[in-house]
Amino acid sequence: MSEKKVYIIPCSGIGKVFGSIGRKTAYIVVNELAKDKTTLECLPLIVKGKKEVIEALKENKVIALDGCPLKCSYNDLMKAVGKVDTHFLTTDIVKENRDLKPEPSIIPVGENTKQLSIKLAEKVAAEVDKLLKENMERDD
Amino acid sequence: MKKKVGIIACSGEKLVGGTLSRAAARIVVEKLRPNNTIILCQPLFMAGGLERHGGQQERDFAKNHPTITIEGCEEECAKIAVDKYSGKPATTIYIQEIAEMYPELKPKSREDLGEDGMKLAEIIAEEIAKKVDELFQSK
Numbered sequence: 001m002s003e004k005k006v007y008i009i010p011c012s013g014i015g016k017v018f019g020s021i022g023r024k025t026a027y028i029v030v031n032e033l034a035k036d037k038t039t040l041e042c043l044p045l046i047v048k049g050k051k052e053v054i055e056a057l058k059e060n061k062v063i064a065l066d067g068c069p070l071k072c073s074y075n076d077l078m079k080a081v082g083k084v085d086t087h088f089l090t091t092d093i094v095k096e097n098r099d100l101k102p103e104p105s106i107i108p109v110g111e112n113t114k115q116l117s118i119k120l121a122e123k124v125a126a127e128v129d130k131l132l133k134e135n136m137e138r139d140d
Numbered sequence: 141m142k143k144k145v146g147i148i149a150c151s152g153e154k155l156v157g158g159t160l161s162r163a164a165a166r167i168v169v170e171k172l173r174p175n176n177t178i179i180l181c182q183p184l185f186m187a188g189g190l191e192r193h194g195g196q197q198e199r200d201f202a203k204n205h206p207t208i209t210i211e212g213c214e215e216e217c218a219k220i221a222v223d224k225y226s227g228k229p230a231t232t233i234y235i236q237e238i239a240e241m242y243p244e245l246k247p248k249s250r251e252d253l254g255e256d257g258m259k260l261a262e263i264i265a266e267e268i269a270k271k272v273d274e275l276f277q278s279k
Contacts (some may be wrong), residue, residue: 010153012152012153012181012182012183013184014149014151014165014181026153027251031251041153042150042153043183044215044217044218045152045154047221048221070187072181072183073183075187076183076186106166107162107167
């Protein structure tokens, strides 16, 4: 059995801080919380239709992280790959943590933005474990 | 009223070139040419026609205004997107070409450009700003 990974695909938005939360969250998950279980891919490359990337996404679980209700990551993945296993909106973590108002700065991001990203990353990492467990149960 | 130039960065998360493209785009739009430029979001651009208003507004803007695409790698994702939906971009900036001219400036990582990486992003942004000026002069 080939080792399965979960692909984390943030929306790549650069207009507002909510896209930055998604990007920062993805890096925390891939570099720290679920380091050996996850990988990143560029959304623009997926949208472009790079064949080997699309195939890899079809064979693995995919989590989309979006920064606004337009859901570019989710919609673009559905169009290019035909599935998304789990979807998160960064605005939800902001609503759940009213005391941590994200700073508008995108480069660099502010301290509240970092804290929100850590909180969302913890949720995403938990979902990664759930998705990989589903994979194992299916393979058994 | 003067037309604006649309800046479309590839913004890819996997490579440091994507991070540089994103940082350079923000520097141009926020600091160097705030009155003459606007950021167009690449993934939204590609999601045109989907639920709600998608990226159709971005595509229409790029049809009616000059655009500069910024490419973090050789895949040319931003340029291909603009070509496909709105016509040829006015100019394409290749991060790698500029980075090779400044080998002493090594970005720390894709997650954090560090001091060198931010200096490189500023240089790339200056190059983009020059192209913006050229586009305005040619009108």
